[in-house]
Every structure is written in C-alpha cells, then in structure tokens.
Amino acid sequence: SGGAPMITYDVDVSPAGASNWVFISFPITATGDVLSVFDDLAWGGGTTNWDMIQWYDPADANDHWKMYHKAQFAAGIPQDMPNVDNTMGLWVHLTASDNLLTVGEGYDPVGTTVNLIAGWNLVGFPSQTEGYTAGQLKADSGGLVTSIERFNSVVTYNMELMPDGDQFQIGSAYWVYSTGAYAW
16 A cells, blocks of 8 residues: 555446346455445445345355345345455346446555465456466466366356466456465
C-alpha cells in the first residue's frame, strides 16, 4: 500500500448476463465478509446484483462447498461462506447485470501467495500482471500442479483443460489440481 489510495476493481461479467453463473476472481487485496466486498451499489454503478456466491474449500473434508445466499441470510439462516479474498475462485449467480461487478476496496498487490493443497483447488488469479501461463505454473510447482481448468460456456459442464501456453486472465477463476501442497 505504501500510502497509495485504496481502489475498487470491476470484474467483467458480460459473457454471463443476468440470471447466469460467472466464474470469477479479483486481483486487488479486498478482504472481508461477502456482502461488504461484493457491494456493487456501494463500490460501482449498483446495477449488477447477485443472490448466491459459492466457493470450494479443499481443506474442509466434511463440507467442501461453501455458500453465501442473500435470501437465506436475510431469513436468519447462518451461512458457511467465509470471508472472501483475492486468492479464491468464486462461482457467482447474477440476478441483474450491467456487465461489471465492482469489488472494493483494496490495493493492487505487490505479491500474493495462493496456498494449494493436494487435490482440486478453486483459486483466483490475484494479479494485474498478464503473461503468466499454465505451463509456467506447472513448471514452477516442480510438477506438483498437473491440471488446470478454466471456464468455457460452450463446452459440457462449462469447464475445459487449459493448454500450457495459455495465459491466466485477470478476473478469472481456475480449478487447479496439485498432487501435493504448493505455495504458488
């Protein structure tokens, strides 16, 4: 941060449109409860809205899927979705969209570590630097990372293997399979 002002970040959700799921992350250091971080009215134009956010927690063997559902929260039903941060890949169900979901507030990170565990990890790409490829992650992990999947709305189950030469995209989320613990 070094005295730099806090910023917001606009995640491009235009491929999904309203009443669809988007597979996103955000690169800034915004951290906190779901409603505060994803408050488009406070941070952005206010016309992109969501009703549910899900995250896969590989460390919770009893209940991997974590969810925050606005209507259930309003009805007093406890939610098991933890605070969110820029290392997480998230499934967000949109109910209305102006093509941008504003996340705030945080800083442009100098460096962020994503702690992978053995098995599938649902992660974000916490960087605003482009050029890092799937092949680089596999090589940097010493072969621990063996598979990376990304969103593709036109294939079965909306997921596809990411070729080694393809770059990670800012604002996108990824499924990463690792055969052991690795601090990426």
